Amino acid sequence: MSATRLLVLGAVRGFGRAHGYLVRTELLTWGADEWANVKWGSLYHALRQLAKDGLLRAIDVPDSGGRVDYELTEAGDEEFFRLLRTALVRPELRPDMLTAGLALLPALSRAEAIELLEKRLHALESGRADIIEQTSAWTDPGHVQELFDLWVHNTSSGADWTRGLIERLKAGAHTMAGEDPAGFGMPGTWTPTQV
Known part of the structure; x- marks a missing residue:
């Protein structure tokens, strides 16, 4: 799964x-090149590929010197939400999908975001228990146990952070989809460098 595709x-x-330069500039202001492993050359390729796949509609802009604008198709909206939900639920070793999902979290309703994060928390807690069970008898080579300990530590801290985000959302943190018609998560409401 690609964080670039989701973003x-x-x-x-x-x-x-939006056109490619607008998308690039916006994501650059977020620092997505640092936290989501976005490669700027691949962004333009992603736009063309998403249009080829029927997820975006390419619109030639007359008298613009060849500029192409893009709009989300119905299939693109479905893919966006599929990727977003997966990014929030599935713990992965690479953080780029989670960070992309968090950047777009307000596109979900509060209830759905909490439900997805609770699934993530369950997966993290189950994963931690599995790692502990599988590695409890590890003996040779002994230093490899440090790797397992790191996985347990990362899974534990990920669970703690997820639990805290769930509590913050339940307490009303962040404006989520459906709570403000002009809110960040609503389609067509962004202005450049809003974040």
């Missing part, structure tokens, strides 16, 4: 209609 779909969704 591009999310940005086009947020703007309603």
Whole structure:
């Protein structure tokens, strides 16, 4: 799964209609090159590929010197939400999908975001228990136990952080989809460098 794909779909969704430079500039202001492993050359390729896949609609802009704008298709909106939900639920060793999912979290209702994060918490807690069980008898080579200990530590801290985010959302933190018609998570409401 690609964080770039999720972020591009999310940005086009947020703007309603966007060209590559606008998407690139917006994601750059977020620092997505640092936390989501976005490669700027791949962003333009992603836009073209998403259009080829029927997830974006490419619109030639007359008298613009060849600029192409993009709009989300119905299939693109479905793919955006599929990727977003998966990013929030599935613990992975690489953080880029989770960070992309968090950047687009307000596209979900509060109830759905909490439900997805509770599934993530369950997966993290189950994963930690599995690691402990599988590695409890590890003996040779002894230093490899440090790797297992690191996994347990990372899983534990991920569970603690997820539990805290769930509590913050339950307490009303962040404006989520459906709570403000002009809110960040609503399609077509973004303005450049809003974040």
